[in-house]
Amino acid sequence: MGTIDSFGRRITYLRLSVTDRCNLRCRYCMPAEGIPKLRHGETLNYEELLRVSREAVALGIEKIRITGGEPLVRKGIVEFAGRLARLSGLRELVMTTNGLLLEELARPLRQAGVRRLNISLDSLRPETFSFITRGGDLRKALHGIAAAEAAGFPPVKINMVVMGGINDDEVVDFAALTLDRPWTVRFIEYMPTLRDEGWRSQCVPGSEILERIGRRYPLMPLVSSEMAGPARNFRIRGAAGAIGIITPVSGHFCDQCNRIRVTAAGVARGCLFSEYGIDLRPLLAAGDDLLLRERLRSLIFGKPGRHHLGEEADGDGMVAMSRIGG
Numbered sequence: 001m002g003t004i005d006s007f008g009r010r011i012t013y014l015r016l017s018v019t020d021r022c023n024l025r026c027r028y029c030m031p032a033e034g035i036p037k038l039r040h041g042e043t044l045n046y047e048e049l050l051r052v053s054r055e056a057v058a059l060g061i062e063k064i065r066i067t068g069g070e071p072l073v074r075k076g077i078v079e080f081a082g083r084l085a086r087l088s089g090l091r092e093l094v095m096t097t098n099g100l101l102l103e104e105l106a107r108p109l110r111q112a113g114v115r116r117l118n119i120s121l122d123s124l125r126p127e128t129f130s131f132i133t134r135g136g137d138l139r140k141a142l143h144g145i146a147a148a149e150a151a152g153f154p155p156v157k158i159n160m161v162v163m164g165g166i167n168d169d170e171v172v173d174f175a176a177l178t179l180d181r182p183w184t185v186r187f188i189e190y191m192p193t194l195r196d197e198g199w200r201s202q203c204v205p206g207s208e209i210l211e212r213i214g215r216r217y218p219l220m221p222l223v224s225s226e227m228a229g230p231a232r233n234f235r236i237r238g239a240a241g242a243i244g245i246i247t248p249v250s251g252h253f254c255d256q257c258n259r260i261r262v263t264a265a266g267v268a269r270g271c272l273f274s275e276y277g278i279d280l281r282p283l284l285a286a287g288d289d290l291l292l293r294e295r296l297r298s299l300i301f302g303k304p305g306r307h308h309l310g311e312e313a314d315g316d317g318m319v320a321m322s323r324i325g326g
């Protein structure tokens, strides 16, 4: 299933940003001064998010990822996840979170039907974690991961955004986490989402990350499954877990892209880096869900072939990751 776009890609994955709010302010994601918050009413309500999801599933979306902002700060998220999980035709409901609220919410989320969790963790050093997140408490994040495991979730995927000069000296330590834990630790190239002039010097290419880990541990490539995301996966010989490299900047995976997005403000977007989006709110207000489906279909047909980061149009189409959901 899945609608085929004009480049022959099968679109089966929707990333749904349920809020632009967050209990952290990671340096790579938000500017120091924060981002003007959407007002109440500017964010889609749960009923609207469900209607959009239902139409997306009717077009062949099989996997929905709840993201944000931090999805767990939105009130009622567990009940919403439960309703979403029951959408007929949806094969997989998953979530990306910073994990801080998982101590309370991991168990209810699992019961609600969330199948897997990806958790962001950018440092194993309390001071660096606090520096990157502007005040976050590493212990809380680690307790969150432990709570996910205790709640019976399958082994988590850990997302680490590698920032040169800040946490890149920790990549081998992160890789070592997989030796005796079944986690998949994924290293993500820092993307220039903040129109940050200095991003090039802070973006460590995936090839270099792999090389650094490979100098310490023997790495074997793994084959990805079809529902897999953008990571290329490896295993340290004999390790319990796996390692993934996500290289949106140096070696984009756009030719295999299978996803669309809906931002917290209710704009459907074909690409993380494209300016073009469809405001779904007027369609939702009009109550015409078949039209909603047709507009989503046209979004899929119009989905760009790839991004142009690092080329002439550098910086075009940027949108705050906390609104679009990464």
Ligand SMILES: Nc1nc2c(ncn2[C@@H]2O[C@H](COP(=O)(O)OP(=O)(O)OP(=O)(O)O)[C@@H](O)[C@H]2O)c(=O)[nH]1
Binding pocket: 065, 067, 096, 118, 157, 159, 188, 227, 228, 229, 230, 231, 246, 248, 257, 259, 272, 325, 326
């Ligand atoms: N450029 C680009 N980056 C993406 C895309 N999807 C995810 N990412 C980045 O990849 C990182 C991990 O994303 P996740 O939210 O864990 O989702 P995922 O990688 O699709 O997850 P899995 O389905 O479990 O593989 C984040 O930094 C995202 O911003 C994409 O379509 N394009």
Ligand SMILES: C[S@@+](CC[C@H](N)C(=O)[O-])C[C@H]1O[C@@H](n2cnc3c(N)ncnc32)[C@H](O)[C@@H]1O
Binding pocket: 022, 028, 029, 067, 068, 069, 070, 071, 096, 097, 098, 118, 119, 120, 159, 160, 161, 188, 189, 190, 191, 192, 193, 194, 321, 322, 325, 326
């Ligand atoms: C925007 S967050 C939303 C979900 C949740 N708050 C979290 O942090 O996991 C989703 C993903 O986007 C990633 N992300 C945000 N800004 C990024 C950037 N500039 N470069 C690479 N990844 C980024 C985060 O690391 C996270 O994995």
Ligand code: SF4
Binding pocket: 022, 023, 024, 025, 026, 029, 030, 068, 069, 070, 098, 120, 321, 322
């Ligand atoms: S990456 Fe996630 S946790 Fe960090 S500021 Fe962005 S939305 Fe919040």
Ligand code: SF4
Binding pocket: 252, 253, 254, 255, 257, 258, 259, 270, 271, 272, 273, 304, 305, 306, 307
């Ligand atoms: S940059 Fe755009 S086309 Fe490329 S993988 Fe990401 S969302 Fe897909």
